[in-house]
Amino acid sequence: MEHIVIIGNGISGVTAARHIRKLSDKKITIISSETEHFFSRTALMYVYMGHMKFEHLKPYEYWFWKKNRIELQQGFVKTIDVKSKTLHFTEGFTMTYDKLVIATGSKPNKFGWKGEDLNGVQGLYSKQDLENLEIYAPNNKTCRHAVIVGGGLIGIELAEMLNSRNIPVTFLVRESSFWNGVLPQGESEMLNKHIKNHHIDLRLSSNLKEIISDQNGKVKSIIIQETGEEISCDFVGLTTGVSPNIDFIKESEIETKKGVLVNRFLETSIPDIYAIGDCAEQREAIGNRPVIEAVWYTGRMMGETLAQTLCGNKLEYKPGHWFNSAKFFDIEYQTYGWVFPEPKENHAHFHWIHQDDSKCITMEYNTITNEFLGINTFGIRMRHEVFDTWLSEKQTIDYVISHLEAANFDPEFYKHFEKDIQASFKNTLQTI
Amino acid sequence: MNTKLNSSLSLAKPDQDLSTKQKIAVGLGAIGLFILFLAFLNIDFPNRVLFLSAALGLITIGTIVFANSAYLKKTEGIKNDGVWFKSISSRGILGWITGIILTAFYIVLYFYPQYLGLGMDGAANTGLISLFDPLSQLLSGRPASQWFVYGTFYTLAILIFGYKFLLKYRHNRYEQIRTGSVMFFQLAFAFLIPEFMYRLNSGLPYYDLKNIWPLNYYLFDEWSVKSFLSNGNIGLALLLFGIASIFIITPILTYKYGKRWYCSWVCGCGGLAETAGDSFRQLSDKSLKAWRLERWLVHTVLVFSVVMTIATVYTYLGYDSNNFWLTRGVFISLAIAFLSLVFLLTMIFKRDALGKDAKYGAIGYFITIALLLILYFTGTTHEVFFINSGNLRSAYGFYIGSIFSGVVGTGFYPIFGNRVWCRFGCPMAAILGFQQRLLSKFRITTNGGQCISCGNCSTYCEMGIDVRAYAQKGENIVRSSCVGCGICSAVCPRGVLKLENDSMKGRINPTEILLGNDVDLMDLINQK
Numbered sequence: 001m002e003h004i005v006i007i008g009n010g011i012s013g014v015t016a017a018r019h020i021r022k023l024s025d026k027k028i029t030i031i032s033s034e035t036e037h038f039f040s041r042t043a044l045m046y047v048y049m050g051h052m053k054f055e056h057l058k059p060y061e062y063w064f065w066k067k068n069r070i071e072l073q074q075g076f077v078k079t080i081d082v083k084s085k086t087l088h089f090t091e092g093f094t095m096t097y098d099k100l101v102i103a104t105g106s107k108p109n110k111f112g113w114k115g116e117d118l119n120g121v122q123g124l125y126s127k128q129d130l131e132n133l134e135i136y137a138p139n140n141k142t143c144r145h146a147v148i149v150g151g152g153l154i155g156i157e158l159a160e161m162l163n164s165r166n167i168p169v170t171f172l173v174r175e176s177s178f179w180n181g182v183l184p185q186g187e188s189e190m191l192n193k194h195i196k197n198h199h200i201d202l203r204l205s206s207n208l209k210e211i212i213s214d215q216n217g218k219v220k221s222i223i224i225q226e227t228g229e230e231i232s233c234d235f236v237g238l239t240t241g242v243s244p245n246i247d248f249i250k251e252s253e254i255e256t257k258k259g260v261l262v263n264r265f266l267e268t269s270i271p272d273i274y275a276i277g278d279c280a281e282q283r284e285a286i287g288n289r290p291v292i293e294a295v296w297y298t299g300r301m302m303g304e305t306l307a308q309t310l311c312g313n314k315l316e317y318k319p320g321h322w323f324n325s326a327k328f329f330d331i332e333y334q335t336y337g338w339v340f341p342e343p344k345e346n347h348a349h350f351h352w353i354h355q356d357d358s359k360c361i362t363m364e365y366n367t368i369t370n371e372f373l374g375i376n377t378f379g380i381r382m383r384h385e386v387f388d389t390w391l392s393e394k395q396t397i398d399y400v401i402s403h404l405e406a407a408n409f410d411p412e413f414y415k416h417f418e419k420d421i422q423a424s425f426k427n428t429l430q431t432i
Numbered sequence: 433m434n435t436k437l438n439s440s441l442s443l444a445k446p447d448q449d450l451s452t453k454q455k456i457a458v459g460l461g462a463i464g465l466f467i468l469f470l471a472f473l474n475i476d477f478p479n480r481v482l483f484l485s486a487a488l489g490l491i492t493i494g495t496i497v498f499a500n501s502a503y504l505k506k507t508e509g510i511k512n513d514g515v516w517f518k519s520i521s522s523r524g525i526l527g528w529i530t531g532i533i534l535t536a537f538y539i540v541l542y543f544y545p546q547y548l549g550l551g552m553d554g555a556a557n558t559g560l561i562s563l564f565d566p567l568s569q570l571l572s573g574r575p576a577s578q579w580f581v582y583g584t585f586y587t588l589a590i591l592i593f594g595y596k597f598l599l600k601y602r603h604n605r606y607e608q609i610r611t612g613s614v615m616f617f618q619l620a621f622a623f624l625i626p627e628f629m630y631r632l633n634s635g636l637p638y639y640d641l642k643n644i645w646p647l648n649y650y651l652f653d654e655w656s657v658k659s660f661l662s663n664g665n666i667g668l669a670l671l672l673f674g675i676a677s678i679f680i681i682t683p684i685l686t687y688k689y690g691k692r693w694y695c696s697w698v699c700g701c702g703g704l705a706e707t708a709g710d711s712f713r714q715l716s717d718k719s720l721k722a723w724r725l726e727r728w729l730v731h732t733v734l735v736f737s738v739v740m741t742i743a744t745v746y747t748y749l750g751y752d753s754n755n756f757w758l759t760r761g762v763f764i765s766l767a768i769a770f771l772s773l774v775f776l777l778t779m780i781f782k783r784d785a786l787g788k789d790a791k792y793g794a795i796g797y798f799i800t801i802a803l804l805l806i807l808y809f810t811g812t813t814h815e816v817f818f819i820n821s822g823n824l825r826s827a828y829g830f831y832i833g834s835i836f837s838g839v840v841g842t843g844f845y846p847i848f849g850n851r852v853w854c855r856f857g858c859p860m861a862a863i864l865g866f867q868q869r870l871l872s873k874f875r876i877t878t879n880g881g882q883c884i885s886c887g888n889c890s891t892y893c894e895m896g897i898d899v900r901a902y903a904q905k906g907e908n909i910v911r912s913s914c915v916g917c918g919i920c921s922a923v924c925p926r927g928v929l930k931l932e933n934d935s936m937k938g939r940i941n942p943t944e945i946l947l948g949n950d951v952d953l954m955d956l957i958n959q960k
Contacts, residue, residue, distance in 0.1 A: 011885070022944070043886035050514040051923075056887045059900055061719060164513040197507060296884050301949040318950030325882050327925040330509030330603075334882065334927055381927035384880025384947055409879055409930050411921050413605040 003027045004310060005087065005097035007077055011296055012277025013103035014038045015303030016310075021068045023311035028069065029095070031087075033076035035127050037062065041105075042296055044130050045157045049164040054127075080252045082270045099310060102249065102260055102268070102275040103303070106242035106294050108154075115211030120219040121236040124158050133161075136218075136235045140167045143234040147171075147222050149208045150240035151178050153326050156191075158237045159200050160329050170201040170231055172208055172224065174240075184341055184362045186351045187376060191328050193357060198329050211236055242294050244279040257281055259292045264316045266306050274310075276302035286319060288338050295324060321391040322374070323384060331358060336387035337374025339364040347373065350397065352424045354379070354417065361421065365397035372400045380417065381409035401425045453501045461494025471563040474549065481566045488584075492592050499596035508603035510923055512892070520846065521711045527846035535843030542834040545578035571627040579638075586704060587623040591615055593707035600710075606918045606931070610696060614703035617642055622700045635663045639670055642698050644677045646737040647860035649833060653825070654748040683867060689933055690874025691864035692916020701854060704842065705894065706917060709850025713894035713919065716849030722896055726856050726913065733832055734862040735796045739803050740828045742767050743821035768804050771797060782870045785940070832857065851894040855913055865912030873933040874916065875940075876909035878902060881948035883928045889920035903928050906946040910939055 004020060006013040009032035017028050030038075039057040046052045065072055075089040080100070087095045108123025110116045120136040122129055137143035146162045148155050151173030162169050175181055178195060180188040195202050207225035214220040221232040244259035255261045255269035259281030266274045277299035282291045289298075301319055308315040325334045339362050343349050348367045353360035359379030365372050372395050375387065386407040390400055404418045450458070467487035470477075477483040503511060519526035540547050549559025557565055561576050564584060568576035594615040601607035622640045629636055637659045645651045651674050660667040685693045695702045716722075742764070749760045775797045778786070841853025854861050868874060876899070883906070889899035895913045899920045902909045909929075921929040 019944075040885040040887060042884040043888070046886065046888065049512075050517040051510075051512040052887055052891050053516050056891045059885045059887065059904060063720075297881055297948055300881075300946070304945050304949055316950075320948055320950050323881065323948055325884075325926040330507050332925065332927050381879070381930070384882055388880065388947060409877075409927060411604065411606040411918060412931060413609055415605070 001025070001027050002098045003029065003096070004099045004101065005095060006030045006101040006103055007087075008032065008103035008105055008277070008279075009035070009038045009072070010041060010103060010105050010277060010299065011038075012105075012299035012303045013101060015300045016101055016103065016276060016307050017070050017303075018068070019304055019307030020310055021070060023307060023313075026311075027071075029071040029073055029097075031073045031075055031077060031095075033074065036072060036074060037065075039127070041125070044124070044127070045161050048130060048133060048161045077248055079248065080254070080273075082253050082273065085272070098272065100273045101306065101310075102246070102254075102273065102279060103277045103299075104245045104279045105299075106278040107245040108238055109241045109243055110238060111240065113208055113210055115213055115219065115222075116238065118211055118213050118219045118236075119217055120234060121211055121238065123238050123242075124154050124161075125242065133235075137162060137165070137167055139165055143167050145170070145231070145233040146235040146237065147231055147233045148237040148239060149222075150238065151175060152239060152241060153179075154242075155237070155239035156195065156328050158239055159195070160198070162235075162237075163198055163200065167235075168199075168201070170203060170233070171195065172203050172206045174205070174207055176205050178202070178204070180341055182341060183376065184339065184349055184351065186353055187360055187362060187378060188341075190353065190357055190360055190378065191331070194329055194331055242278065244281065244292060246279050264318075265309055265314065266302060266317055274306055276306050286317075287322075289319065289322065297323065321388050323388075331379050332381065333376065333378050334382055334384075335374065335376045336382065336384065337364070337372070337391050339374040339376045350401075350425055350428055352417075352421045354420075359417065363397060363400065370396040370398060372397045375400075382407045383409045451501055454498050457494045457496075457498035457501065459494070460490045460497070464488065464490030464492075464494065468560060468563070472548065472560040474559045476558075477563065480563055484563050484567060487563075488588060492588065495592040496595060499599050503596075503599040503602070510925075511600050512888075512923065515711075515714060521714070523715065523847060527712075531844055531846040534845065535839055538834075538839040538843045541578055541582055542838055548578050548581065550578050551575070568627075571624070572630040574630070583623055586700070587618050589708040590618045590700075590703045591707075593710065594703075597707050597710055601922065604918075604922050607922060610918065611706065613697045614699075614706055617698045618700055618703045633663060633666060635659060636667060636670070639674075640700070641670075641673065643700065644682065644694075644860060645674060646678075646734070646741065646863070647699070647701070647858060648674075649737055649741065649828060649859075652741055652745050654744070657745075657748075678863075682864065683871075686864050686867045687872050690872050690914070690916050691861070691868045692874065692914075692931070694864060695854060695861060695915035696917045699860075701837070701841070701858065702915060705845075705850040705854060709842075709845050709894070712845045712850045714849070714891050715847065716851060716855070716894055716896035718890050718893070718896050718898045723898075726896070729856045730858065730862045730865075730913075731796045733836070733857050734859040735800050736828060736832065737859040738771075738800055740821075740824050742804060744825050747821045764804060768801055771801055771804075775801075778870065785870055832859075849894055849896070851896075851915070854915065855895050861913070861915075868914070869910060869912040871936075873936060873939075874910075875932060875934070876902075876914065876920065877930045877932050877934075878906050878908060879926075879928045879930070881906060881946035882926050884926055886925060888923040888925065889929060892919050892923050894919070899929070906941075906943045908939060908941050 004026050006017055006029065009030045013030055017030055020026060020028055037058050038060065039054070040059060043052065043057045047054050047057065073095070075091050075093070077087050078090045079088045081088065085097050087097065106125065108125050115121065122132050124133070137146055145168050147170045148158050149172045151171065155171065159169050159171050177185065177188040178191045192202060192204070203224070205226065209223040209225040211219055212221045212223065219233060219236050221230050222236060223230050246256055246260055249256055249260060253270060254273060259279050260268055260275035261283055262268055262275050262280045263283055266276055266280065268275050278292070278294040280292070280302065285291050298319060302317055305315050305317045321337055323336050325332070327333065343364055346366055346368050347364050350363045350365065351360065361378070361380065362376045363372065364374045372390060375382065401422055404421060405416065408416065408418070464487045467483055516522045518524070520530065521527065546552055549557050549561040551557040556562070557575055561578060561581050564576035564581045567584065568574060568580045594611050597611050598608055621642045626638045626640055629639065637656050650656055657671065660671040682694070696706055746760055746763060749758060749763055750756060751759055753759050753762070836857040837853045841857065844852055883900070883903040885900055885904045887900050889903060890897070893899050894917060895915060897909065897911050897914060899909060916931055918931050921931060
């Protein structure tokens, strides 16, 4: 029986395993050094905030793995011997495979800051990070002040987490406005205010210079590059993005760049070895997508696709229309299609913001063809399926605006804003 | 939600431990409870009106002040911070103490009302119950009973914790309107109207119009039916309304809106669970085992209640059609015909939708019908399964009506969650759920591929449904037990869940590949 070994029990590896089991009778082993069972990484924040216990993060009960004959192996792969198809573990044992799937995810970025390896300095990615957070920032007695470096999705989540335990937070953001490398200005500015309303000390256009240690090797303070200001703190969160977690592969014959290089079939340079999820790097970008996509959904989609290939139905990885979501404190965000921080050439933005500053949308469209290209929506839930269809049908912006109600996904009895948005759209056109 | 920048805010949010204001609020509530406790110890207050008002007033004010302080200063949004750190809401010592006190209260209430001060054999009330005499006199012109005291507590709990819930979910209009609805139905239909009805026509039995058979298992008892019938047109109308409620009104509303129209909008048990029980919703068991137990238990109770009711009615009907058209023979034939019809229609039109559950349903139905046949053909007027129907009726009242719905159902809130009764025991929920699963426009829609499997929905589902199991597959949630409280949708951080009434077609949509992947793959997998 063919033995498929998957390194990594995150969403990519587990999705692949589940689908391989549905399609075949192959022997499946998942390896992890992090946890025994698959858990939802994106929900680690809710454990720290007390919304859930770690147990609640596991989407499958323990019997699931046995029932589906998915073997779980705890261990850390040290090297891969591609010739003999053997994995060597740091624990000393080995394992052979017929097909290998690398799904090792990411690790937090560090940029060589002085003091970045001190105690109390960490990212937020793994279960171990959560455990360390409980050591260095369990409450506002142990952690009187925290600094977060890096204004992305993890940064704002970490701010919300620390805030839930009443720990004062200074949030250093390199950009002139929160996440404006991704979001258009109106949205980004709305979030700046929202962050400050949650008592976060938001410092825009601020970089970290260095982290200073106390005599015990624990963080004592940080210094801001621009102003030279020293901020004393007991915890520093480094949330300046992630990069593929593939150090153990760099030694092997498998071709890597930033990530494990794969073609559209998710095949690496070595036969019978595949890579999916955050650690995979496409040789050529697919559409507007970055070559490395560290997103929950794309990891899952790669797992779904690769399972087909491994079970005899060779399939290209063809992600559909881009979508994503996040939550910034109390404001939910969804996006469908592409909205760039600045409209691309021959593109324009239509922006609507509610007067209470908690809801807004931005749509990008082509000014020549009027084709609708994408939407960012804040504080109003929208239907994935409807936008996916509209994008496939290449509907015009006018069509989308006038049919917006069909895409609304807010709970029943919620106030609707379509009329307001439509009126605002009309006004914008008239002023152009 | 208004997020206009408020520049007066200091760094770090206001203190999370109990603020001074909250401590005062707890103090006020405790004084109110202490007055009630003194009354329970049989201390006779000189001015009952004053002390009763003070006790209930202080409890109310305490809760309101506490809730205001807990929620009004914070931004609108999900307020589950620290739920699993707090003793009361995570089966800690406070949770256990609360559970034990509640359980003890229910045992005394159901089985030893004299300890609450109920005057036995016509004697005047003493103790706690006597403290409530003035209020009862005001409403219905008679002294209080243990049920009046209980009803007052129950209604007060729904109102004050309903207020707290309204603040907690003030960003969510579905929750606001739904909670307003349960508060209204409890206050008007369960508490005030029956008391006023007694005042207007004291022969009528206590009748909470929204309490539908089989939840209201004594509706068709001989004494109940007799007192309806001996009260002219009003009585007859009420009895007919009771029958129409379960056979006509319920199916129509459940078809249109799902069982939520009742369970989380109208019902008193649901009302208490959604308000006073809200802090315990995360304690429900989500395992597959619990689901299996739930299906067996709730349907067994339903069968029990159907057999018990039929046997009870059967025993007080006559044989002679000259006296009354509904004789034992006619009644039992009607009952068997109705049950067989439901069974046959389900098997003919809905067997595909049932799958494995069909077996359970079938077994339950066969047992019911068989029991009825035995009842009829053995000719033993009072026996089903060789058990006297009176005994059957009192066993049901004792085990289901008192122990299950009261002592376990509410007493164990802080241990097993707030919907133990509704999930494992309520026969009404079983009927509504059966219909919701098979013939209703209601479902919880999942939003394409947006789920991140975080588990907030499953954790906060009071009915123990593993919502995430469906959401992460992009599959709509169509489950008998869902009461449509809407909390899964509220706590979802990615906007994945929406409660909806839409057409029956495509309501159940098992998918293999989620939206987001390329179209060919989705077609390939999902449409085979």
